[in-house]
Amino acid sequence: MLLKTETYNQQSNFVQYCRDGKEVAILGTNPERLPHYRRLVFNIIKDTLETTFPISFKYIDTEIWDEMVYNYFSSHKCNDPQVWRMPKEFVDFCKAENYTTKFNLPFLNDLLYFEWLEVELYMMEDDTYPQVNSTKDWLKEKIAVNPEHKIIKLEYPVHLEKPFEAANKKGDYFLLLFREKETGKVQFINLSVLFTFLIENIVLAEKTLEEIFNDILYIFGINDLEMLRSEVFKFLEDLKTRGFVLGVHC
Amino acid sequence: MKKANLIKGTLVAGALLSVTALSATPNASRLFDYNALGSGAEVRTEILNSETSQFNNYEAKCGEKAAKKAKAEGKKAEAKCGEGKCGEGKCGEGKGDVKKADAKSSSKKASKKAAATESKSKEMKCGEGKCEDK
Numbered sequence: 126m127l128l129k130t131e132t133y134n135q136q137s138n139f140v141q142y143c144r145d146g147k148e149v150a151i152l153g154t155n156p157e158r159l160p161h162y163r164r165l166v167f168n169i170i171k172d173t174l175e176t177t178f179p180i181s182f183k184y185i186d187t188e189i190w191d192e193m194v195y196n197y198f199s200s201h202k203c204n205d206p207q208v209w210r211m212p213k214e215f216v217d218f219c220k221a222e223n224y225t226t227k228f229n230l231p232f233l234n235d236l237l238y239f240e241w242l243e244v245e246l247y248m249m250e251d252d253t254y255p256q257v258n259s260t261k262d263w264l265k266e267k268i269a270v271n272p273e274h275k276i277i278k279l280e281y282p283v284h285l286e287k288p289f290e291a292a293n294k295k296g297d298y299f300l301l302l303f304r305e306k307e308t309g310k311v312q313f314i315n316l317s318v319l320f321t322f323l324i325e326n327i328v329l330a331e332k333t334l335e336e337i338f339n340d341i342l343y344i345f346g347i348n349d350l351e352m353l354r355s356e357v358f359k360f361l362e363d364l365k366t367r368g369f370v371l372g373v374h375c
Numbered sequence: 376m377k378k379a380n381l382i383k384g385t386l387v388a389g390a391l392l393s394v395t396a397l398s399a400t401p402n403a404s405r406l407f408d409y410n411a412l413g414s415g416a417e418v419r420t421e422i423l424n425s426e427t428s429q430f431n432n433y434e435a436k437c438g439e440k441a442a443k444k445a446k447a448e449g450k451k452a453e454a455k456c457g458e459g460k461c462g463e464g465k466c467g468e469g470k471g472d473v474k475k476a477d478a479k480s481s482s483k484k485a486s487k488k489a490a491a492t493e494s495k496s497k498e499m500k501c502g503e504g505k506c507e508d509k
Contacts, residue, residue, distance in 0.1 A: 180422050243415040278386045284418060285410075287425055297390040310414040319406040322387045340381050344391065345406060356407040367411065 143167070145199035169208070170198050177212040178240045181233070184288045189228050193219060209248060216241050231295070232281040232288045239283050239300070242275060246304050246311045249273060254306070257372035263361065264335045264354075266373035268327045274303035274369065276316075276324060284313060303369050312367060319345055320360060330374065 128136070138149045142159065143166045151159070174194055175182045182190060194215075201218045203211055216237040219225075225233045252272040279298040281291040299321035301314040316324065319341065326337045338353060347353055364370040382388045412418045 179419060183423055247415070276386060278389075284412065284422075287422060297387075299386060310416075312414055313412040313418050315410040315412055317406050317408045318387050318390050320409050322382070322385060322391075325385050325387070344381055347406075360407070360409060363411070 167198060170194065170211070173208055174212055174215055177244055178215075178237060180240055180283070180288065181236050185228075185230065185233075189230075193224060193228075196222070209244065212241055212244065230288075230292075232283050232292045235279045235281045236283040236288050236291075238277070239279065242277065242302055243311045246273065246275060246302055247309065249304070255371065256375040258375050259372035263358070263373060265333055267330045267333055268361070269330075269371045269374045270324075270327060270364075271303045271306065271369045271371060273306075274301065274328075276301050276321060276328070278321075285315060301369070305368050307368075312369075314364075314367075314369075323357060323360075 135151055138151050139154075139162075141147075142149045142151070143163045146160075146163055146167075148156075171194055174197075185193075197215050197218050201214060203214055205211065205214065216234075219237055220234050225231055254272060255269045257269045277300050279300060280295055281288075282294055282296075282298050283291045284298070284300055285291070286294070297318065299316040299318060301316055301321075301324060302311055304311050322341065322344070323337060326332055326340070327334075332340075334357075338350065338357070341347065341353060342350060361370050365372075382391050412421070
């Protein structure tokens with residue numbers, strides 16, 4: 126049902142006031158009570174962001190954090206009606222506004238993204254687990270993994286250190302996140318570039334492990350196949366106990 | 376087959392295409408290293424607790440930094456205004472006003488009773504009766 130223009134304007138003014146706190150004339154409202162609406166709505170936004178990004182909130186200067194949150198809430202029109210998804214838009218907003226440069230926080234995009242991913246993975250819809258056989262020889266088969274995962278690349282080791290220490294260690298960092306089937310907890314594993322390549326190829330499920338080994342030998346210039354096998358098997362066995370590697374595809 | 380084709384589209388492409396990647400990339404220097412960091416809570420705890428508590432921070436920064444912090448807290452206080460306990464809307468108007476307003480809104484006896492009960496409970500929330508004492 127379409128609203129009357131006047132009603133629409135009243136509602137829009139009220140919403141805009143809740144977002145930026147700038148005084149507006151809204152018919153039938155008590156100016157003394159109006160701030161409480163903004164306070165209540167803004168507190169939900171603040172609280173959600175502080176809960177989603179506890180590391181960012183702790184280490185970023187309070188004034189800068191408040192400015193980021195204020196700017197976001199006052200100028201960004203959230204698209205998603207679900208409050209728990211709102212922080213993702215905050216991540217995108219900060220990136221678009223180039224806050225890394227503006228506030229001299231080079232790690233900011235990585236940190237926000239890293240913190241957000243835990244929520245995203247934790248809340249994601251259940252994915253279908255593949256049919257697996259855990260007894261077959263891994264080498265000649267395609268390995269099956271937990272489908273509820275993500276592999277990301279970070280420029281700063283925000284998953285390993287305090288943000289301002291990580292800021293001095295720009296490089297290539299790879300992180301595997303997956304959701305445990307039983308507990309729903311999101312697990313984090315910091316990966317080397319070789320293991321990242323391995324996992325990515327396993328996930329693609331286009332090649333057997335043996336074929337991936339051949340690629341690794343060539344790409345990384347490794348001469349010792351036995352050592353490669355030994356290290357990779359140890360790694361995969363560990364991932365199996367952790368619930369990421371499931372077995373081999375049937 | 377060229378290396379570039381094998382790593383095309385992978386996350387590691389950027390790291391590997393650079394000639395000096397393996398030596399320049401801190402995380403790639405040990406090809407078989409990995410580190411199970413644990414659950415999200417464990418990762419957070421590790422990073423958040425890797426320095427002294429905030430309480431200690433405030434003490435250490437006592438002086439101008441503390442003042443700055445206080446200022447920042449003041450900014451925060453705008454949002455947390457009164458912690459929702461003793462806002463002007465509820466407390467300032469007093470018990471009588473609330474009762475009046477509620478009574479006005481209803482003409483039936485039962486409704487009045489309910490309104491009175493509600494206003495009582497509001498009074499309890501609002502400053503826990505402190506306003507009345509004043």
